[in-house]
Amino acid sequence: MFDVYKIREDFPILDRKVNNTDLVYFDNAATSQTPIQVIDAISDYYKKFNSNIHRGLHSLSADATSQYEESRTKVRKHFGVSENHEIIFTSGTTHGINIVSSGLQSILTQDDEIIISAMEHHSNIVPWQMLCEKTGATMKVIPIKNDGTLDIDEYKSMLNPKVKFVFVNHVSNTLGTINPIELIIELAHKNNSQVLIDGAQGAAHIKINLNELNVDYYVASAHKLCGPTGVGFLYGKSELLNSLPAYQGGGEMISNVTFEKTEYADLPHKFEAGTPNIAGVIAFGVALDYMNSIGFDNIENHEKELLDYATENLKKIDGIKIYGDNNQKISVISFNIGHHHPSDIGSILDQFGIAVRTGQHCTQPIMDFYKIPGTVRASFSFYNTKSEIDLFIEALIKASKMLG
Amino acid sequence: MFDVYKIREDFPILDRKVNNTDLVYFDNAATSQTPIQVIDAISDYYKKFNSNIHRGLHSLSADATSQYEESRTKVRKHFGVSENHEIIFTSGTTHGINIVSSGLQSILTQDDEIIISAMEHHSNIVPWQMLCEKTGATMKVIPIKNDGTLDIDEYKSMLNPKVKFVFVNHVSNTLGTINPIELIIELAHKNNSQVLIDGAQGAAHIKINLNELNVDYYVASAHKLCGPTGVGFLYGKSELLNSLPAYQGGGEMISNVTFEKTEYADLPHKFEAGTPNIAGVIAFGVALDYMNSIGFDNIENHEKELLDYATENLKKIDGIKIYGDNNQKISVISFNIGHHHPSDIGSILDQFGIAVRTGQHCTQPIMDFYKIPGTVRASFSFYNTKSEIDLFIEALIKASKMLG
Amino acid sequence: MRTIQQIQNEIIDEFDFFEDWSEKYQYLIDLGKNLPNFDNKSRIDSNLIKGCQSKVWLNSSFKNNTVIFEADSDAIISKGIISLLIRVFSGHRPEDILEAKIDFIEKIGLNTHLSQTRANGLLAMIKQIKIYALAYQSKR
Amino acid sequence: MRTIQQIQNEIIDEFDFFEDWSEKYQYLIDLGKNLPNFDNKSRIDSNLIKGCQSKVWLNSSFKNNTVIFEADSDAIISKGIISLLIRVFSGHRPEDILEAKIDFIEKIGLNTHLSQTRANGLLAMIKQIKIYALAYQSKR
Numbered sequence A, B: 001m002f003d004v005y006k007i008r009e010d011f012p013i014l015d016r017k018v019n020n021t022d023l024v025y026f027d028n029a030a031t032s033q034t035p036i037q038v039i040d041a042i043s044d045y046y047k048k049f050n051s052n053i054h055r056g057l058h059s060l061s062a063d064a065t066s067q068y069e070e071s072r073t074k075v076r077k078h079f080g081v082s083e084n085h086e087i088i089f090t091s092g093t094t095h096g097i098n099i100v101s102s103g104l105q106s107i108l109t110q111d112d113e114i115i116i117s118a119m120e121h122h123s124n125i126v127p128w129q130m131l132c133e134k135t136g137a138t139m140k141v142i143p144i145k146n147d148g149t150l151d152i153d154e155y156k157s158m159l160n161p162k163v164k165f166v167f168v169n170h171v172s173n174t175l176g177t178i179n180p181i182e183l184i185i186e187l188a189h190k191n192n193s194q195v196l197i198d199g200a201q202g203a204a205h206i207k208i209n210l211n212e213l214n215v216d217y218y219v220a221s222a223h224k225l226c227g228p229t230g231v232g233f234l235y236g237k238s239e240l241l242n243s244l245p246a247y248q249g250g251g252e253m254i255s256n257v258t259f260e261k262t263e264y265a266d267l268p269h270k271f272e273a274g275t276p277n278i279a280g281v282i283a284f285g286v287a288l289d290y291m292n293s294i295g296f297d298n299i300e301n302h303e304k305e306l307l308d309y310a311t312e313n314l315k316k317i318d319g320i321k322i323y324g325d326n327n328q329k330i331s332v333i334s335f336n337i338g339h340h341h342p343s344d345i346g347s348i349l350d351q352f353g354i355a356v357r358t359g360q361h362c363t364q365p366i367m368d369f370y371k372i373p374g375t376v377r378a379s380f381s382f383y384n385t386k387s388e389i390d391l392f393i394e395a396l397i398k399a400s401k402m403l404g
Numbered sequence C, D: 001m002r003t004i005q006q007i008q009n010e011i012i013d014e015f016d017f018f019e020d021w022s023e024k025y026q027y028l029i030d031l032g033k034n035l036p037n038f039d040n041k042s043r044i045d046s047n048l049i050k051g052c053q054s055k056v057w058l059n060s061s062f063k064n065n066t067v068i069f070e071a072d073s074d075a076i077i078s079k080g081i082i083s084l085l086i087r088v089f090s091g092h093r094p095e096d097i098l099e100a101k102i103d104f105i106e107k108i109g110l111n112t113h114l115s116q117t118r119a120n121g122l123l124a125m126i127k128q129i130k131i132y133a134l135a136y137q138s139k140r
């Protein structure tokens, strides 16, 4: 049985006061909160197991290594991947994307095209711009429609033999839109193009099976999945990861070093140079266990309820405009009220203890599309409640009144 | 007053049993143990402040941001740096080195030479090999002498107008040798060469002032400084960091993004793409506070005592050979006994609860130099004791007897 | 003409009347509304102050040995804040502006009611004001 | 000739006599010493087993429908371990080797006395033994 009040007891921060009132945390798309089970896993690691991994012969190192590798198994299983070495631990989504973009420098040529979408996070734009600058390849952009969905017809017409790669997010962090990635991947593959999906937002809200999805690369961050900061993973098909050159040089990622020549180690070590975020990786595994103990079905249902409830009540507010008001979205709502600047709304909400994000959300092209300086973004997680939404709506109405 | 037994109370892991005996942790050069103050700082962060930083308008984000930036100030002050933006947070030493090596791709040419030393960690070899492969520049290697010190005369003769960069570690992780970096930097600067110092080992044992040292770049990892895994920093002189191209593309590191062109943000953000290891960075600051509360003078004194005591007693063991037995070293001892394989010694020591590292320690060229498959490495920290060394020596004698 | 310090004290007295943060915010909002908008030709990038989440434009001129400031913002609370700064700084001599200690922000409790992002913006505004003053002083 | 399972049981019985880990280790060390060294021409990279911290070389031949294993290592404990493996596997038919369930390692408590790194090495050795067996089986 899904009991949101019982779940909230796992999250110490939800008891916090902000500006003398109870915290209402609606900035989950920026980072999720951390249950005590995950916090304790980190403490436990440092209290009992802390040790550098992989090459240590002593028991401490052996324990740390097996916990670290067990976490890889957890990630692999959770995301429906068959091989452990196809999971590369990274410091986050941005790092994962950069491993691929850097690797493609030696593969892409000036005759090639790549496709991204107009609703990408800067982390899924800038690395490809840098890649195009270095290789001379051309970047094409799938436009968005006014309802905040991708223009798939346009995408179809953009596919041609020159297109080697397609980079699209699973879910937009600004609009909440769930993109039809199955279709995007299928069309790309028919065109012999490879696909990287930015799962930073999707992974936290939708259970996916990467092998069934048949995606080429997928990246996500632990800190949006109830896990710690500074950890994420890159999934890639073995043969593709093997074909990419190593990204960073360092310890762990080589099998043999002389000054004349260096042999790279096998996957996943080839891409995990240096001492990794060991505690973080282990805690990431615990975070996935935690979310699975709640159940992604329950998470999706509850978040859908929150989304519908909030959308319905927001629409009653005078002058509100919701961006991306379609019926394929996760619990993220971007909006503006009248001509009020989002930061004015955000500042006042903060005084009521309500944490929302304001601004461009690292998606400047979306702002350019709607011709706005930014939005107020409320994003809900499975531990949020309808009564928090009531407080939020009430505060919004007051803010709007104050701003006149 | 320095009281090692009082200090040990801060380290929960030191109470751990391994193979039914008390843990003796002598693998500090691989990673240091974590005091409860640092562990609590991480828990506290997730219990009270967890939030994405920099662009958030709400109080939680503001708190997290100011703690994160305060940590930058702590690192800056501790390492004698004048400007906060010259401190770039990384995921570790390896990451820091790769930021620089990747940046130099557009600067180095095939007519240039770079110098490294024969006692570098793979993390300070492989990135430069990759750089030389991409640019055609030539790598020269400062040889080691039999006593485990660098051949400085040879270094002098290697300097010539083609040499653009010198990459040397502060302290060797395998031999413990403290390199004369003041001299190395001075000679390099006279030659108009820039210097990057790999401080992974040095920073933990020797208090340094980077501005006085006048070094161009310096890198280190928090996990060797009583801090958490997955964090480190790169120091660079402003004008040099400004001249390097950005490393990773992503959120936070740009000021303006359109599909046509992207403007990069100022330092340090230019090199801190994506959500950083926020909890880790904050805890790193706490770790520095902790070490300073003990005092680096005290740390250096105590560790010197341990080194001398251990060296003296090790030398009494039949057939022992210490590598790098010179008088300029930190508390790291690499050795072999007779023809016993280091992993045989290490396995037996582990049964006695004693954690040492065995193997090549990511410094294969040192092993090639001494023509050995590896060493047993014992590395002591300020929380180790002489009676632990007694246990270690006793166990070594037993191991040697068992191996016959 | 009152000194910079006198004006600051005046503002502190005014804020003393407010009972809670919402009254302070309401006052800032009203101030923001009363500050005239720039025309489009002053809303140019070279007048933009970096470091604010909202856009803040600051312009200055030099008359009778004093610096006159004008400002605008696309966010109303920022505009209210900068209107306070104009009231404090505009019409004073460069050297007075450069020497001035700004204490009213703390004393009216604005710092605790501004997030780090806004507070950084505020610092950026004050810095820009002082840069203008310095420029005029050295031009004389 | 005894079956693979019988040999494993024999080893388990032998280890039952040992009172603590040091006796087990001493036994492995003695086994290691008694296993003849390879000559240098068998100590070649193509015989090396990947995944061990020490070097372990494994060689095989096929006689009378059975696989004969020889091995060497530069570390004596590894050599002791692989000498146990040879005792278990050498001289058996490929299909028996492929079908064999290896339970003696757990039962003699070796897994708890080997670090992860060593245990991985052990797995790598067994894997290589099975790969040889598979190769001979399919060649017939």
Ligand SMILES: Cc1ncc(COP(=O)(O)O)c(C=O)c1O
Pocket: A251, A273, A274, A275, A276, B029, B030, B092, B093, B094, B095, B121, B123, B124, B169, B171, B172, B173, B198, B200, B201, B221
């Ligand atoms: C001298 C030296 N350089 C570099 C490194 C790499 O540090 P990290 O693994 O934290 O990136 C180490 C760590 O062992 C080291 O000792």
Ligand SMILES: Cc1ncc(COP(=O)(O)O)c(C=O)c1O
Pocket: A029, A030, A092, A093, A094, A095, A121, A123, A124, A169, A171, A172, A173, A198, A200, A201, A221, A223, B251, B273, B274, B275, B276
């Ligand atoms: C869609 C999307 N992509 C990428 C990122 C970047 O993730 P990180 O900052 O964890 O690297 C985010 C985070 O906001 C995101 O929402």
